[in-house]
Amino acid sequence: MKVTVGISAHHVHLTKEDLEILFGEGYELTVNRNINQPGQFASNEFVTIRTPKSEIAHIRILGPVRSYTQVELSKTDYIKLGLDAPMRESGDIENSAKVTIIGPKGMIEREAGIIATRHIHVPIEDAEKLGLAGYDYVSVKVPGPKGGIMYHVSLRIAPNSYYEMHIDTDDANAFQIKNGAELEIYKDIQE
Amino acid sequence: MKVTVGISAHHVHLTKEDLEILFGEGYELTVNRNINQPGQFASNEFVTIRTPKSEIAHIRILGPVRSYTQVELSKTDYIKLGLDAPMRESGDIENSAKVTIIGPKGMIEREAGIIATRHIHVPIEDAEKLGLAGYDYVSVKVPGPKGGIMYHVSLRIAPNSYYEMHIDTDDANAFQIKNGAELEIYKDIQE
Numbered sequence: 001m002k003v004t005v006g007i008s009a010h011h012v013h014l015t016k017e018d019l020e021i022l023f024g025e026g027y028e029l030t031v032n033r034n035i036n037q038p039g040q041f042a043s044n045e046f047v048t049i050r051t052p053k054s055e056i057a058h059i060r061i062l063g064p065v066r067s068y069t070q071v072e073l074s075k076t077d078y079i080k081l082g083l084d085a086p087m088r089e090s091g092d093i094e095n096s097a098k099v100t101i102i103g104p105k106g107m108i109e110r111e112a113g114i115i116a117t118r119h120i121h122v123p124i125e126d127a128e129k130l131g132l133a134g135y136d137y138v139s140v141k142v143p144g145p146k147g148g149i150m151y152h153v154s155l156r157i158a159p160n161s162y163y164e165m166h167i168d169t170d171d172a173n174a175f176q177i178k179n180g181a182e183l184e185i186y187k188d189i190q191e
Numbered sequence: 192m193k194v195t196v197g198i199s200a201h202h203v204h205l206t207k208e209d210l211e212i213l214f215g216e217g218y219e220l221t222v223n224r225n226i227n228q229p230g231q232f233a234s235n236e237f238v239t240i241r242t243p244k245s246e247i248a249h250i251r252i253l254g255p256v257r258s259y260t261q262v263e264l265s266k267t268d269y270i271k272l273g274l275d276a277p278m279r280e281s282g283d284i285e286n287s288a289k290v291t292i293i294g295p296k297g298m299i300e301r302e303a304g305i306i307a308t309r310h311i312h313v314p315i316e317d318a319e320k321l322g323l324a325g326y327d328y329v330s331v332k333v334p335g336p337k338g339g340i341m342y343h344v345s346l347r348i349a350p351n352s353y354y355e356m357h358i359d360t361d362d363a364n365a366f367q368i369k370n371g372a373e374l375e376i377y378k379d380i381q382e
Contacts, residue, residue: 173266174365
């Protein structure tokens with residue numbers, strides 16, 4: 001069973017309220033390009049993430065607005081920022097890393113910083129056919145000179161989703177994985 | 192069979208001639224701290240690596256001087272610098288990435304930029320006892336929530352060496368490996 005990889009650069013999700021604090025009352029995100037997950041898009045809007053130690057500018061907002069504000073950076077980013085952020089599933093931000101998010105019209109401080117789990121989006125309609133129904137995690141094999149196996153790749157089996165694996169830039173750079181690579185899923189390796 | 196990990200931050204090795212161009216005639220590296228490999232040390236001297244796209248400052252020189260000048264950065268670094276560098280064993284720098292190395296007294300341009308292979312230093316006297324004699328590569332298992340297996344970990348079996356695995360910061364951050372972690376060697380996984 002193969003899956004295509006999409007590399008997620010660091011990005012931010014915002015609530016409508018936080019978007020308006022950062023960009024002004026009534027502001028709406030504008031679409032730069034649609035991404036493969038239905039209804040979601042890379043916006044033209046960027047924020048800066050700041051901590052007492054450092055800051056990272058030009059972090060893109062993914063739309064549309066959500067019910068929670070979440071900052072998804074890599075471990076490499078968090079080391080630069082002097083933060084120890086937890087690895088989490090999207091939406092699980094309680095007690096995550098505290099960051100200041102800065103937009104052109106304002107700034108907010110939120111416990112919202114996570115490292116996203118390696119995960120695979122699986123359309124619920126196809127989970128049976130793909131042989132992935134009933135699994136929470138799989139392992140994925142990476143070929144090439146810096147290849148290996150990733151354990152604990154979580155499955156997000158949901159309606160209205162596009163079959164695709166998401167990894168962050170740390171995994172992409174460590175394993176030297178290119179965007180669009182086809183990787184092999186191992187269901188029986190679960191260490 | 193276990194091995195202890197040392198995380199190698201990006202660093203530079205220089206010839207005596209290149210050191211003198213960058214730091215002045217007759218200059219000698221000074222010891223900040225010895226590293227585990229006998230006779231080698233982290234110096235107090237730093238350089239900047241520059242490309243047409245960007246630059247990275249404060250990259251430490253490892254001493255003593257060598258017979259070749261070599262720049263060992265992570266894939267993450269090379270992306271920032273706009274370079275596509277090969278993964279190589281130490282010393283194999285022909286046709287590697289071209290960088291400008293800048294010191295306080297001068298600058299040089301060298302084809303010297305590599306991504307170092309994941310490798311394990313094995314004292315030749317202990318190779319048999321460790322069960323590693325005759326192997327060129329092994330695989331290494333990483334526990335934890337971002338765990339997995341690294342294939343193609345090269346063995347550097349040599350006299351006067353200290354038994355230790357070296358990985359770069361991309362592997363450390365992707366797998367969330369801490370300096371000094373003890374990892375398991377798999378001799379029978381060779382994909």
